[in-house]
Amino acid sequence: MYVSQLMLATLRDTPSDAEIISHQLLIRGGYIRRVGAGIYAYLPLMWRVLKKINAIVKEEIDATGALETLLPQLQPAELWKKSGRWQGYTDGEGIMFHLIDRQGKELGLGPTHEEVITSLVGEIVNSYRQLPLTLYQIQSKFRDEIRPRFGLMRGREFIMKDAYSFHSDEASLQKGYASMGVAYRKIFNRCGLEALVVDADSGAIGGSASQEFMIASETGEDLILTSPDNKYSANQEKAVSVPTQEVPLAVEETSIIRTPGQSTIDKLCAENGFAPSQIVKSLVMLAKTDDGHSQPLLLCLRGDHELNEVKLVNAITSETGKTVQEITIISPKQLAEQGLSPFPFGYIGPDIDDVVLKGAKSWNNNFLRIFDSSVCSLKKFICGANQNDKHLIGATWETVGGIPIKTDIRKAKSGERCLHDPTQMLQERRGIEVGHIFQLGQKYSEALGACFTNERGLQEPLWMGCYGIGISRLAQAAIEQHHDEAGMIWPIAIAPFEAIVVIANMKDEQQKELGKKFYNQLKEAGVDALLDDRDERAGVKFKDADLIGIPWRVVVGRDSSEGKVELFQRSSRKTEKLVTEEAINTLISEITQTKPID
RNA sequence: CGGGGCGUGGCGCAGUUUGGUAGCGCGGGUGCUUUGGGAGCACUAGGUCGCAGGUUCGAAUCCUGUCGCCCCGACCA
Known part of the structure; x- marks a missing residue:
């Protein structure tokens, strides 16, 4: 390709x-142009990069035995209603673009493809003899992000590789999940990226085990906690730790x-000489669940x-069996709208009476009380007295009415001890999520009635895994990881x-001629x-x-009269003057060396 | 959704406070010179100042509305 023809x-x-x-x-390099908020055109240079990444991804995913497909982006609402995700994905903070066609039918623009693929495979596969089976596709996805940002990092239309595996039992699923994890490591490796594998929350997708693949970067939107021995690493959403010892309260x-x-x-600590770890902080929040109820939380x-x-949402779900759509802090304004008297904000204690919710117009009339495990082990503590300007000092769990639900709803942070080895302290780094793998289990197949006949001749929902890679995000993450003051430094595999x-x-005719000859060779x-x-x-x-x-x-330049050219490596910035033949041989061997051996 | 900010030639910006009919740098075109790290000189094209109303003799500038975009936040009471 001639640069003069490259636009x-x-x-x-x-x-x-x-x-x-x-x-x-x-943008400066002419790789992408913004078309709208979170919407980008991939210009010819960018498209070449994306195609190279796609090729690597395809090779490695094909090698696991998966089959490539192409699924519709326009998806009927009824599929999503069957899986129970339509409302969550379209109401409130819902992320799915949706529309009504001229027949009045609701449609969504696919943010992900579990529904389509599950119902499809459920129709086609009948027997355990046809399993396991993995399908994948590389194509654009649509997500109406609350706030698109950072170019391709969080766009509203982006390219994703998504794969779905189907199994006849859990063991097979675990095997498929593991082999996909191996393929992912190979993919990121081949793309010249350093990726971290971390334990993750499975979020809106659901399911049990889940891991994310992160590109370490200061600009990453995720916080990762790792142990120095690298045996533990997790997204903060999921991370667990041993809390630091509290300062005992001598009262x-x-x-x-x-x-x-x-x-x-x-302020409380500054005025009275308390330590924060001696205080029980009580928060009142409101959870909107998918059945339309608003549940106050203490x-x-x-x-x-x-x-x-994230842990809180999971706790509410496991306690109530309902899906949480949104969690917000309760404001004085909301209380007024509910016809309730103001709460003593800032002075609320664990034992605030459900009476304060009596007569609420549309909220449930009791608090769902969830206490973090580490707070429950305090022997004596300070907490709000449920009256303005008053705190209780020297309280015990007996004096404040005991402990209702006790679970982990706390953020782990750096400097806390690791569970697997308390001599090690968690460290923080930021990361860009470029891949995520899940063991979904039977959540979707059950909801969509996607069953197979098992070895005993019985109908059973398919066991599923799903596996994503953000292709366009990965390309940008590569630049975030490889650049200098002068510009990008592409890893050769995806340049x-x-x-x-x-x-x-x-x-200079001589330069021109030599340059073209070199290029042709x-x-x-x-x-x-x-x-x-x-x-x-x-x-x-x-x-x-x-x-x-x-x-x-x-560079074919001033030394071309002596038959010499300059060889420059972008990453090391090293320059070598070589005679033409030597330069060609050196370059070809350098480049073919880095190509995979097929 | 809450807060902040910005919409002025293709790009980056000034002009808005104090209304007087639009400017700078880069980029584009032409010519000459230059030719190894984003050249110099000259000439030149290109904007109904996001859009819609209003005030005024007169609006990029003031007022109202509206649309778009960017940043921060949306978790500690």
């Missing part, structure tokens, strides 16, 4: 709406103290801990071109080469080559 559109200025470096470089009697204006943990945590909303031949001065050797034949100054061409991140650059 290369590099920008000198950094676009004002791009926040992170990878996003800026993608004999239970008493009420006046604490005006001390409605926060910080949550207790140690003063030095933070609520993990749009492997080498660029720069003719320094197009007016590279092409013949199977190298993905680019020839910069533009009538630009050499400096411009160097800047562009650096910016768009081509791994190897060959």
